[in-house]
Amino acid sequence: MAESKLSRAINMMIKTDHMHRSLIDSQVGTLGIHRTQHRILMHLACHASLPSQKELAEHLNVTPAAVTGALKKMEQDGYVERTLGQDNRYNELKITEKGRALVTESCKIFGEVDSSMFEGFTDKELDIYISCLERLQANMKKHCERKNNQ
Numbered sequence: 001m002a003e004s005k006l007s008r009a010i011n012m013m014i015k016t017d018h019m020h021r022s023l024i025d026s027q028v029g030t031l032g033i034h035r036t037q038h039r040i041l042m043h044l045a046c047h048a049s050l051p052s053q054k055e056l057a058e059h060l061n062v063t064p065a066a067v068t069g070a071l072k073k074m075e076q077d078g079y080v081e082r083t084l085g086q087d088n089r090y091n092e093l094k095i096t097e098k099g100r101a102l103v104t105e106s107c108k109i110f111g112e113v114d115s116s117m118f119e120g121f122t123d124k125e126l127d128i129y130i131s132c133l134e135r136l137q138a139n140m141k142k143h144c145e146r147k148n149n150q
Contacts (some may be wrong), residue, residue, distance in 0.1 A: 020117065027109045031102060032077070036062055037070045038106045041079060044095040045103045074099070 021035065028038050034150050039060050053071070057064040071093065074080045079099035095103070119127065 006025070023112065023113050028106050028114060030051055031105055031109075033074075033079075033102065033106070034070075036060065036066055037079070038103075038110075040067065040070055040074065041095060041099050041103050041106070042094060044080065045100060 021087045025035055028035060033041075040056065041055065043059070053067045054064050055111070071080065071082070075082050077098075078096055079102060081094045081096055083094070121129070
């Protein structure tokens with residue numbers, strides 16, 4: 001594969017990601033939250049228990065400091081409640097009704113943006129796209145593993 005095609009593919013992937021993030025940020029921003037806060041709320045809404053803040057940061061691919069800051073702001077805004085855990089070392093987080101209402105609204109926004117992004121794609125094209133992304137991720141994982149084993 002020619003280097004220029006690889007560069008074009010990588011640049012298009014990066015630009016598409018940036019465009020999606022910008023559009024989501026501008027739309028979700030109208031609700032008064034940013035993307036990381038939304039992702040944390042989504043995780044809380046879908047899971048009965050919360051992993052450690054470090055594990056949550058790894059899951060969301062953000063820094064632990066970003067999670068800490070987002071949680072502090074969300075608690076101040078009434079989207080989550082933080083209580084001292086049973087062993088007094090960990091805080092337990094719980095999404096509030098206000099937080100659940102925000103998740104409902106932000107999910108509508110994500111759905112609209114994502115649907116418009118893939119407008120005109122057939123199911124077969126989406127399957128091919130997903131397959132290509134899975135292969136890219138597998139290739140990147142193998143590359144990282146090889147580098148870690150050197």
